[in-house]
Amino acid sequence: MKIVAIIALAIACSSCGLKPQGASLDPSLALLIPSDTIAIVAVRLDQLQKTAVYQKYLSQQSIPQIDEFAKQTGIDPRRNLWEVAFITNGKKSAILGQACSPMRANRVWITLLNRARSDSGTRG
Numbered sequence: 001m002k003i004v005a006i007i008a009l010a011i012a013c014s015s016c017g018l019k020p021q022g023a024s025l026d027p028s029l030a031l032l033i034p035s036d037t038i039a040i041v042a043v044r045l046d047q048l049q050k051t052a053v054y055q056k057y058l059s060q061q062s063i064p065q066i067d068e069f070a071k072q073t074g075i076d077p078r079r080n081l082w083e084v085a086f087i088t089n090g091k092k093s094a095i096l097g098q099a100c101s102p103m104r105a106n107r108v109w110i111t112l113l114n115r116a117r118s119d120s121g122t123r124g
Contacts, residue, residue, distance in 0.1 A: 077097060
């Protein structure tokens with residue numbers, strides 16, 4: 001009887017060492033998240049776009065906020081980004097994006113930098 005109890009305990013303890021499966025965030029985005037962040041919502045756009053729900057309801061849908069962002073920045077999140085994270089500390093919020101490729105990443109950062117400079121009136 002003790003042997004059965006020991007085996008059952010060993011099996012139960014061995015399952016405790018399993019690493020839980022769950023959400024992950026690209027390490028390059030994770031480095032940008034402030035320590036006071038209380039909520040993170042991350043979406044892998046490349047995987048989302050493959051789902052039946054996206055294909056049926058969103059793939060042909062125009063979203064005015066995304067269209068306006070694309071118009072203002074020249075960056076269309078539906079084509080240029082593969083991961084987006086919304087972060088908040090309860091008082092301030094931000095959206096972080098990961099470009100599809102290093103080439104696109106450079107173009108995204110240059111576009112955003114130029115846009116920020118033109119908005120602030122600085123040149124550089």
